[in-house]
């Protein structure tokens with residue numbers, strides 16, 4: 238396969254998404270990254286694995302690059318515990334590489350930033366939980382943890398009148414736990430530095446104690462606001478590893494759930510964005526619409542957030558004709574309410590004054606640092622898997638991608654409005670063309686060592702999973718990747734030059750996942 | 757402005773009646789009589805995410821939508837534990853959040869009601885105990901009420917909160 242001008246021997250991977258796998262050496266690892274970047278490609282995910290119960294040598298690092306025809310998953314087997322740094326090619330690699338070191342002890346050489354990332358003080362720096370010979374339940378490190386705190390070396394800003402505001406991990410509102418360190422002069426933000434990993438729950442290690450059937454539940458709990466996207470990506474990965482496929486009705490129903498998840502989250506965000514800009518009316522109205530939708534989810538699908546409905550092989554739900562007309566009626570009602578609320582938002586001078594120009598990420602910066610998903614589209618990064626690498630049923634739905642060039646809070650609001658409208662159209666189209674037949678298929682048994690990938694455009698952005706199976710369907714390694722990895726670093730830039738009181742608004746306009754990132 | 761006011765008038769009041777308290781949710785009975793007397797139904801809450809998957813937070817946020825309107829009952833979420841009567845703790849307690857959770861608890865004035873919210877907070881849930889998590893909240897703090905569910909519905913959360921103060 239060709240990456241820019243580089244020819245790389247790669248093998249097409251089975252499954253729903255266009256993907257190739259290639260084993261590379263250290264120079265190809267770097268060259269492929271450089272060529273991918275130069276030809277408009279980007280880094281999707283970077284992770285490591287301990288293959289002591291499978292291939293030799295023991296360790297490998299992997300990177301998924303998005304290039305013109307699809308994903309290329311590079312595997313670099315390591316004879317030593319180091320590999321070439323790509324963070325100067327793809328800045329988004331910085332935190333991913335640091336996480337690889339914290340969990341597996343594999344070091345990128347020589348990165349500009351060698352600080353720890355996911356590790357705080359719960360285990361010592363020379364212990365690596367994702368190694369196969371690490372079997373600890375954590376109690377072994379309690380005395381270490383008791384004597385140490387997370388002494389993270391923040392970058393400090395010096396100068397006249399500069400002071401720091403530490404915020405978190407426990408925040409003032411009902412949001413997830415994480416730390417923000419602001420350096421400010423007066424009210425203006427000179428620098429924002431994030432510190433995450435507080436919510437690290439050992440998700441990847443936990444997967445390795447599961448098999449591909451039981452893993453579906455955990456996949457849906459990596460970041461619940463995107464449970465459908467995660468469950469679908471997981472099912473896709475298992476199906477491609479097994480060489481099986483979900484029936485076509487199941488694929489359409491998955492898309493129905495995914496679009497409902499998108500609409501519900503966007504409605505919630507639009508409410509909070511109004512509220513954070515001082516219009517409580519917005520929160521009341523949008524949270525009402527979201528609640529209506531969640532209630533219909535509970536009535537038809539049995540769960541407000543649609544958890545545990547997508548499994549490898551298909552879906553556990555179906556939609557009757559009567560239910561389908563209820564969903565359609567909901568779409569109609571929602572559409573007219575949305576039109577009205579949108580015009581109220583558009584014409585509210587106070588609200589627009591807070592939205593416009595706030596938290597801006599210019600398209601050039603977004604491109605250089607690799608902003609993706611919804612926030613990326615609001616900064617002219619035109620990536621939407623549903624439109625570009627569309628698997629069934631999106632290949633039949635002709636998805637219209639919403640984009641904007643301004644990259645400010647206002648643009649992220651507009652993209653949300655546009656995406657809801659498009660999702661409502663998609664929901665109607667899906668119900669219209671829903672194929673008949675089964676919703677669940679038996680999957681063939683996978684061979685030991687089989688690999689698979691999943692890639693789904695969730696409401697926040699691309700959710701990616703790379704799976705390797707062990708004997709009898711056990712999970713040998715599963716790496717889930719949340720789009721927040723790419724987008725959190727951009728929030729640090731978006732806040733610059735803004736006033737501290739606008740930060741909650743800017744943060745909400747990105748609405749990134751802590752849990753999906755901390756794993 | 758006219759559109760906005762018209763919308764408020766058309767939609768009207770959506771708030772539904774609150775659920776009755778449920779004694780079966782109470783895991784510790786020590787404080788109840790005193791609290792019922794002191795709070796008269798009014799309460800301030802500080803939420804702490806000890807390592808959730810963010811599902812429980814979605815439902816806590818739903819409590820303030822017009823259907824549940826928790827504030828209408830005199831129950832408010834506050835920005836600091838120093839202003840709170842109750843901690844609402846979600847998630848299994850990740851080892852990296854243990855210190856912050858304990859400090860939040862220490863900063864909360866008596867009687868420090870603690871509600872463990874969701875399957876993970878009540879039992880450790882799917883994450884269990886590991887190198888990264890300490891499991892259920894009661895492994896770290898004394899817990900008064902457990903509300904299970906993954907995530908618990910807003911009604912179940914309301915019921916848990918109301919049970920704690922009646």
Ligand code: SF4
Nearest residue numbers: 809811874875876906
């Ligand atoms: S109880 Fe369920 S929703 Fe709540 S944190 Fe645990 S997994 Fe997430």
